[in-house]
Structure formats: structure tokens, C-alpha cells
Amino acid sequence: MSYSEFEIIARYFNRFSSSRYNVEKGIGDDCALLNIPEQQTLTISIDTLVENVHFFVDMHPTDLAYKALAVNLSDVAAMGASPAWVTLSITLERINETWLELFSTSLFKTLDDYNIQLIGGDTTHGPLSLTIGIYGLVPVGFSLKRSGANLGDCIFVTGTLGDSAAGLSLLRKQYYVRDLIVYDTLIKRHLRPVPRISQGQALRNLATSAIDLSDGLLSDLTHLLTASKVGACLNLEALPLSIELQNNFESKQALIWALSGGEDYELCFTVSEINRNIVATVMNSFGIPCTCIGKIITESEGLVLLNNGKPIEFNNKGFDHFNV
């Protein structure tokens, strides 16, 4: 059966999703039309996922749709913004109805869960890839940025680190665990990362800088340090590792994943010493850990890793698509 671009959009992507009052025109014109509420700053982020680079050909379309959105929502979370609209550009090698049905159902479920409206996009023919644009709103002056970290600030991370990389290693059959519950937990951390939207919003008045952890702690923290023109000292023994990671893998491997595994989609942010306890209280109310893992130091000191007080070297700088 042959579908045209317009038929694919009509059949799978032009559903009624969460409908937001400030969308004057969604799908179906040359552009979408949006009326931004007063005193709100618009946030825009675009991410492309390519088959066999960012995901494998056998990734279930239900997981793919979820994760593609979650990855973008994580960028919105890192700005302290509230997600509002999404555009989807999808390039398909061929039309597989089951695949499209599963993909679009999962997409719209996730959009509804976050009260986000699909406002436009593009369906084209070619090697499978997805480009998602996500648009959020944050009150003027309250966005979190990578720049802004100050000398002496505490460095926090939400959740636990390294689980996603461990899950990926299980999916790739590079490692095995006996316990199926552990297996499922770690796989889920890789396939179903939870964007820290609420936490990002709660940090609007508290964090001095923030970034989400997509490429790995060391790589992403380095971006934050560069933007803020500061250095950092991390205490490796303070890194939050899940029970699943600690009990099923060698501690050295767990540490490598926590530092550079990537795709955890937790938030890394800085807070002035005076707000440290408030942050711990506020963030713990969300039911996931929030851990101080180090301090901001001067730019000339660089990025220092301490293992129980002793400096160590670490060369793996995290996942980078062109250098892997």
C-alpha cells in the first residue's frame, strides 16, 4: 500500500492532542501560529536522532517515540521552563503501518502526559531519522543557563548516574545480570529516561546554573564550567549510584558509567552555599535523590576529581558522535 506524505500526516500525526489556548494554528498551514503569553520567554531546542547512530534499528517504536520526546523535554527542564509545543520531522525509509501506529500512539500519549501540543512538522522519504523541536515557556528573567555558576557554589545532580549506560550494555549483551528485576530497571533507565521538568522549574529561583546530562557528567559539566568560566572539584565517592549498579557491576565500571556513560538525562546544577540546604529540602520533595557531588573552584584549577580526597586522572570524556 502506498501512502503520500499528506496521507501519513493525516492518518498518524494529525490527531487531537492536548490543545493549548495560545495555538492560533497548529498542523495544516505553511507555518504554525503561536501567541506567546506576556512576560514569558520562549525556549527552543532541536534534536536529531538518526538510526544506527542514536538508536538501533530494532528499537521498539513505542520506546523510540517516548525517548525522542524525553530527550528534548530534558533540555526544557534544564532551562527551568515548562514545555508547551512540539514539531516532529520524521524521515522514513518505507511505510510500515504497524510501526507508524505504535510510534504515533506512543508519541501522542507522551504529549498528553506532559500537556504538550504537536503543532507541525514534516514527513519525508529517506534513511530513518527524527528531528524534534520543542518549545517551552519560562517567566522572563527566570530561565536557568549554563553560565552563572560562582566560586564556592555546590554542584548537585538529580537521580542516580550511570544506570542508562549500564542498561545499554545489557541491551547490547556486553554484560549480564541474573536478576530480571534489575535487568528491567536498568533497561528502563536507558529506554525511558524521565525528564526532570518539575525539578527544573523548582530551581528557577535557586540554581545559579544548570545543564542536563546527555553526553555524560564530565562532558556536560565541562560545558557548564566553560560557559560559567569556572572550574570544579568533584568528590567521586559522593556520586549517586543506584543499588542496581552498585550490586551488579564492578565499582570501577560503575564509576566510568557514572562519569561518562551518557544518556542519564538527570540535571546537573549549581547552588550558592547559602541555598544548599533549601535546595536539598525542595528537591527531595520530588521523591528522587538530589546529591551534592562537589564544589565550583576557579577556572585555572580546571576540573579536579577527588577519590576520598586524593586527586585522580580520568581521560574518558564521554560520548561524542563523531569520535566514537
Next chain:
Amino acid sequence: MSYSEFEIIARYFNRFSSSRYNVEKGIGDDCALLNIPEQQTLTISIDTLVENVHFFVDMHPTDLAYKALAVNLSDVAAMGASPAWVTLSITLERINETWLELFSTSLFKTLDDYNIQLIGGDTTHGPLSLTIGIYGLVPVGFSLKRSGANLGDCIFVTGTLGDSAAGLSLLRKQYYVRDLIVYDTLIKRHLRPVPRISQGQALRNLATSAIDLSDGLLSDLTHLLTASKVGACLNLEALPLSIELQNNFESKQALIWALSGGEDYELCFTVSEINRNIVATVMNSFGIPCTCIGKIITESEGLVLLNNGKPIEFNNKGFDHFNV
């Protein structure tokens, strides 16, 4: 030489381009931050171009960068909006420095020509494709939409039709012309379409509906008719054909290209009879033709083609990526 994603962005895409006062944060954070002026509606459009589907492997990167932007600018023009910002997601098979240098130079030149700022994007590894997001502004209540055409409205098109398809046929060596100036003119119409930004803005108070011609007149006009719930009667002898097209191709082939060739990126719009002469005057001030090619009729009458008053059948509905 191996470049990382960050190095490619830094080297080729993080240049100083037109800088706009309402960009709080451009490239370099998890999201771009934009402060939309009051009483302006935001327009968003996303387009993906895939190698060997939308452009050929031998397309010069200078032309590719220009055309990728022009195609998106044409969507902004069709809304009567003013382009403001762009995001570029580029997927590269490999790093070719000369290609990247030519592509990015052409991209930034075009951005500067239109006073548009590159605010973000993504560089990934995979089969060559480009996804461009374009963001524009239009005063609240003044956007042009596909819906809005009324019974009796005149249907206008800007420029001449079919030149782009003729240019493509020359590039593909399906046709030949003797005159090199004709060759260059038609090739340029294919590779360097001029988005009708100023014309779109001039139509804000005049047109009842508008669309840009990307897939071909019949295909795009059908979208406008569907959105407006009306039909149309076109006078084929009124279709504006360039001298180059008329003098170098059979009239039947020229007509096919004008009706369904695609990629002309002219505007097609409707105007109430009372404004017909004003529109002709306003639009002619831009120095390109603007021609009334027919009338809006009732939806039940459908799309009627008249050749010197006689109805004719035409089945080629234009270019559609999955059905070609």
C-alpha cells in the same frame, strides 16, 4: 582529521550573524531563549531536505544552503510574516572541510541578507540531511492562512510558473536549450528561488488566503481550497509563463510544468473582487508579475480548469515524495 560535534559547531556554525535584540540566548545552551515582542504572533515552520530525495549528491553546498533557507523563508512569506530566527539540524555522512566551509559561508550570507539569526541546532552523524526550523513574527491578527478564501475571490500568483521544473529538467539533461542565458536563467530559478517575503507582508491587509507553491500549483491550490472549503476555476491561458519557458519548450510541456512542476516558491493567494485592482497596483510595485489566474467557486464544483473557456482534464497532481 577528526572533528567532534562541538568542534564542527564552533568552527562552522557559531559565527556572529545578524544579532537580534530579542534573542536572550542563541547557540550554546540547552535551549535558545527568545523574548517575543508584544502584539506579535510567532510563526514556526520546519522542513527536512534529504540527499537524493530533495536534492542530488552533486548539488553545490553554496546553492544547497541558500535553497534550504529560501524554501523555509517561502513558508514565512505565505503567512505574511517577517523572518527572525533559524535553527539548523545537519546530519553529515563525513566531515568535508571544503563542503562545510562553502555551506556555512552561504548560509550566513543568506541569513545576513534577510537579517535572520541562527539560534541553535544540532550536528549529527548519518546520511546527509538538513532540517531547518524558521521562526517569524507577524502582528497579532494579521497572519495569512490557507483558510479564508471566499466565493468570487480572485486567485492570484506572483512571478511566473514552471521555470523551476524546466531548470531541473535542464540540470538532469532531460531537455536542452541552445541559449546559455536561457539555461542560466532557468537553472537559477530552480537553484535560487526568491522567497516572496515583501509581497507576503504587503498582502496582510489584502489577501483572504495564501499558500506558497512548493509542490506545484494544482497540488498547493488544492490544499488552500480544502482549508477554505471552496472550489476554484482556473483559466489556463492566464497562467504566467516566462519568455524563456514559452520560447524554448512545447506549450503542452510548459503548461504541465506550470500546473504541477513544483518548487516555484511563488505565492498563490486570494483577494476579494473589490480589492483586485489595489492588489495589482501594490504587487506590481515589487517589480515581478502578479497575475489573476482564476476565481473561487463553490466547493461542490471542485477544481475546474478552463482552456480558453473550455473545460479540460488534468491528472498530474504534482510532486509527492512517496508516490513519485
